[in-house]
Amino acid sequence: MSRRRITQETFDDVVKENVEEFDMDPDEALREAVEQFESQGVDLSFIVKAVPTSSHDDTQEGQTHEVLQALESLRLGQDNPNMTADLKRFTEQCSVGFAQRYLAGQKGAFAIVLSCCRKSLEEQGDLLVALAALAMLTDGQPDLLNTEGVGLLFSILYNYREDPAVTRVGFRTVRHCCLKHEQNRQDFVKAGVLALMTRAITKHIACAEVVKEASAALRVMTFDDDIRVPFGHAHDHAKLIVMENNGLKVIIEAAKSHPDKVPVLSDLCATLSHLAVRNEFCQDICDLGGLKFMMTLLAESFESKDIVRQVLSAIGAIAGNDDVKDAVVNAGGVPLIVVAMNTHMGNSNVCEQGCACLAVLCLRKLNNCQVIMDNGGPLAAIQAMKSHRGQVNVQKQACMLLRNLVGRTDAFSQSILEMGAEALILEALRSYNEDCGDVCRAALRDLGCKVELRELWTGKKGNIVQHSDSD
Structure with missing residues (x-):
C-alpha cells in the first residue's frame, strides 16, 4: 500500500x-x-527537509529553498551573460538530492532549462552546461520530458555527433529520460536514436567516457521497467540494436579497445547481457569474442563484486544457447564462477548470479554437470543458502542449480545430500513457499527425498451444463 x-x-x-x-x-x-x-x-522522500532561507530580502516572504532561488535566478537571467553561472548553481542544487530535483520540476524547471539548451545551441561550452543541468534535473524524473524535449535532444545529438563531450552528456540525459519510462523509449527509438548510439561508440571508440555512456543508454532502451504499461518493446528494441545497427559487434569491438578499463568493460558486459534475447544472438556474442573478454574480465577482477555480478549475469544470459554452454565450460568458466562465489560469499547478488549461471550451464548437459560437481559448484550453492537465508532469490537459484545437477541422473544425489542440501531446501520451502515452492519441491523430488507434491488438478469432471441455442 x-x-x-x-x-x-x-x-x-x-x-x-x-x-x-x-x-x-x-x-x-x-x-x-x-x-x-x-x-x-507520510512519505517524505519527495520533500526538501531544510529550513527555507532568504533570497533577495530578509523578510519571511522572501524565504524559499535554495534550489528555487537558483531556478528563479535562471528564469530571470536566461538572456544574460551570467546564464551559465546560474545553470551551474542550479545543477549544484539539484545534485543535493531527489527532493530538490522534484521540487524544481514541480515549479516549471524543465521548460526553463530546455529553453537554456535551445539558446545555447551555437556555443558548445554553454550547451554543455545547459545539458548537464537537464541531465541532472531529469535524473529520477523521466515524466518531465515532452515532445519538444525529445526533438531537441535528438537534434543536439545529431548535430554534435562529432563532439565527444556533448555526445556523452546528451546520452546521459537520454538515459535518465528513458529509465522507467516506456513511452519516452519508444519516442527516441522512432526518432532514430539507436543508430546515433551505436555510431557514437564506433566514432568515439577511443573515448572511454563516451563508450560507457552510450552503452548504458543503449541498455536502458532494452529495459521493461515501466509498471504503468502492460508490456513494452524491450525485445523489439534489442533486436533493432543487433540486427539493424550491428550492436553486438560494435560493443565487443569497444571492449577490445579498452582492455584495461574495467568499469567500461563491466558496462559493456551488462549491455551484452540485455541483448542476448535470441539463441542466435548468444552464439554471435561468443563468435565475435564476447565470451573471451568476459572470461578475462572475470579472471582479472575478482576483487570487485559489482564487476563479478555483471559478468556472471552476462555469462548466464548467453549460456541460454546450448553450444555456448559448452564453450563456457571448455573455456574454464566453471572454476572461475565457483571461485567468484566463494570470494564474495557475503554478497547476495553475486551468490544469486553465480548459482543462476551454473544452473544454466548444467541444464540438459550431463558432462557440464560433472564439471560443476568436480569444481565444488553444489557446495558453493549450499554455502550461499546458509549465508543468505533471508534472500529468496539466492534460495531459488541455488535450488534450481541442485535440481538441474540431478535432473538427468541420480549419480550426484547422494553427494549433494551429504552436504546438507535436504534440510536447507526444506527450510527454503517453508520460508518462501509462494515464491519458490515449485523449485524447492522439484529439487527434493529429483534428489530422491520425500516430498509432498501439490495436486493442482485431480482430473475429475465437474458438472457440465448444456444450453440450447434458444438460451
Missing part, C-alpha cells in the same frame, strides 16, 4: 509554525516536523 504524501508547502508551513507558535529554533523545528510526519506514515 502506498504511503501518504504531502506538498512541500504543507511541510514548510509546519516548520514555520513550530518556529513562530512554539518558539523553536529552526533546526529543532525541522526535526520536529520530520518526526511528526513520519510518525503519521
Whole structure:
C-alpha cells in the first residue's frame, strides 16, 4: 500500500509554525516536523527537509529553498551573460538530492532549462552546461520530458555527433529520460536514436567516457521497467540494436579497445547481457569474442563484486544457447564462477548470479554437470543458502542449480545430500513457499527425498451444463 504524501508547502508551513507558535529554533523545528510526519506514515522522500532561507530580502516572504532561488535566478537571467553561472548553481542544487530535483520540476524547471539548451545551441561550452543541468534535473524524473524535449535532444545529438563531450552528456540525459519510462523509449527509438548510439561508440571508440555512456543508454532502451504499461518493446528494441545497427559487434569491438578499463568493460558486459534475447544472438556474442573478454574480465577482477555480478549475469544470459554452454565450460568458466562465489560469499547478488549461471550451464548437459560437481559448484550453492537465508532469490537459484545437477541422473544425489542440501531446501520451502515452492519441491523430488507434491488438478469432471441455442 502506498504511503501518504504531502506538498512541500504543507511541510514548510509546519516548520514555520513550530518556529513562530512554539518558539523553536529552526533546526529543532525541522526535526520536529520530520518526526511528526513520519510518525503519521507520510512519505517524505519527495520533500526538501531544510529550513527555507532568504533570497533577495530578509523578510519571511522572501524565504524559499535554495534550489528555487537558483531556478528563479535562471528564469530571470536566461538572456544574460551570467546564464551559465546560474545553470551551474542550479545543477549544484539539484545534485543535493531527489527532493530538490522534484521540487524544481514541480515549479516549471524543465521548460526553463530546455529553453537554456535551445539558446545555447551555437556555443558548445554553454550547451554543455545547459545539458548537464537537464541531465541532472531529469535524473529520477523521466515524466518531465515532452515532445519538444525529445526533438531537441535528438537534434543536439545529431548535430554534435562529432563532439565527444556533448555526445556523452546528451546520452546521459537520454538515459535518465528513458529509465522507467516506456513511452519516452519508444519516442527516441522512432526518432532514430539507436543508430546515433551505436555510431557514437564506433566514432568515439577511443573515448572511454563516451563508450560507457552510450552503452548504458543503449541498455536502458532494452529495459521493461515501466509498471504503468502492460508490456513494452524491450525485445523489439534489442533486436533493432543487433540486427539493424550491428550492436553486438560494435560493443565487443569497444571492449577490445579498452582492455584495461574495467568499469567500461563491466558496462559493456551488462549491455551484452540485455541483448542476448535470441539463441542466435548468444552464439554471435561468443563468435565475435564476447565470451573471451568476459572470461578475462572475470579472471582479472575478482576483487570487485559489482564487476563479478555483471559478468556472471552476462555469462548466464548467453549460456541460454546450448553450444555456448559448452564453450563456457571448455573455456574454464566453471572454476572461475565457483571461485567468484566463494570470494564474495557475503554478497547476495553475486551468490544469486553465480548459482543462476551454473544452473544454466548444467541444464540438459550431463558432462557440464560433472564439471560443476568436480569444481565444488553444489557446495558453493549450499554455502550461499546458509549465508543468505533471508534472500529468496539466492534460495531459488541455488535450488534450481541442485535440481538441474540431478535432473538427468541420480549419480550426484547422494553427494549433494551429504552436504546438507535436504534440510536447507526444506527450510527454503517453508520460508518462501509462494515464491519458490515449485523449485524447492522439484529439487527434493529429483534428489530422491520425500516430498509432498501439490495436486493442482485431480482430473475429475465437474458438472457440465448444456444450453440450447434458444438460451
